[in-house]
Amino acid sequence: MTTFSPDPIRTSRLTLLPLRAEYADEMAVVLSDPALHTFTGGTPASAEDLRARYERWVTGSPDPAVAWCNWVIRLRDEACMTGTLQATITTDDRGAAAEIAWVVGTPWQRRGIATEAAQGLVARLRQHPVHTVVAHIHPDHKASAAVAAAAGLTPTDQRHDGEIRWQLTIG
Numbered sequence: 092m093t094t095f096s097p098d099p100i101r102t103s104r105l106t107l108l109p110l111r112a113e114y115a116d117e118m119a120v121v122l123s124d125p126a127l128h129t130f131t132g133g134t135p136a137s138a139e140d141l142r143a144r145y146e147r148w149v150t151g152s153p154d155p156a157v158a159w160c161n162w163v164i165r166l167r168d169e170a171c172m173t174g175t176l177q178a179t180i181t182t183d184d185r186g187a188a189a190e191i192a193w194v195v196g197t198p199w200q201r202r203g204i205a206t207e208a209a210q211g212l213v214a215r216l217r218q219h220p221v222h223t224v225v226a227h228i229h230p231d232h233k234a235s236a237a238v239a240a241a242a243g244l245t246p247t248d249q250r251h252d253g254e255i256r257w258q259l260t261i262g
């Protein structure tokens with residue numbers, strides 16, 4: 092059984108709040124730009140669909156070795172949600188591996204929010220017995236590659252569904 096749970100994470104401008112289904116209405120607006128799906132596929136979800144998805148995520152993974160940790164990214168000065176951050180943590184015989192991903196709504200992009208959030212998450216993961224942090228990024232997705240690099244990950248020569256595996260080995 093894994094012991095990971097998404098506690099709040101505070102960085103200089105942001106509070107990463109553990110996801111709740113009630114955030115779906117605000118997040119549906121934050122994530123409403125179809126351009127957010129350019130590299131990852133799919134289309135923006137309605138508030139209703141997002142609420143159902145968030146309810147599933149909060150309920151947690153059916154596999155006891157896997158923890159689904161999700162946060163909304165809150166910009167404290169503007170008292171608003173700006174995006175989401177995800178860590179899927181799989182316990183193994185060496186500790187745990189985390190797969191991370193991020194989304195920032197179009198109006199808040201290019202302000203270093205994804206970078207600050209990802210750095211805060213990786214710092215938190217370092218406090219747990221996480222030996223590897225992984226992200227899968229489309230080869231043309233410069234912004235996401237920059238976020239991963241700033242969080243300490245480096246690209247590998249491994250690909251998965253056309254995406255490059257980025258990795259940080261902690262110990």
Ligand SMILES: CC(C)(COP(=O)(O)OP(=O)(O)OC[C@H]1O[C@@H](n2cnc3c(N)ncnc32)[C@H](O)[C@@H]1OP(=O)(O)O)[C@@H](O)C(=O)NCCC(=O)NCCS
Nearest residue numbers: 127193194195200201202203204205206233234235237238
């Ligand atoms: C990837 C994403 C989260 C970046 O969010 P952000 O808050 O704008 O990122 P930051 O402001 O921290 O910028 C990170 C870097 O990307 C660069 N960048 C941001 N937007 C960019 C763009 N559209 N084109 C090129 N570079 C961009 C920034 O200049 C910065 O680079 P630097 O550190 O060298 O200055 C955001 O573009 C997004 O949500 N995209 C859609 C969802 C997605 O694809 N998620 C990734 C799944 S792995």
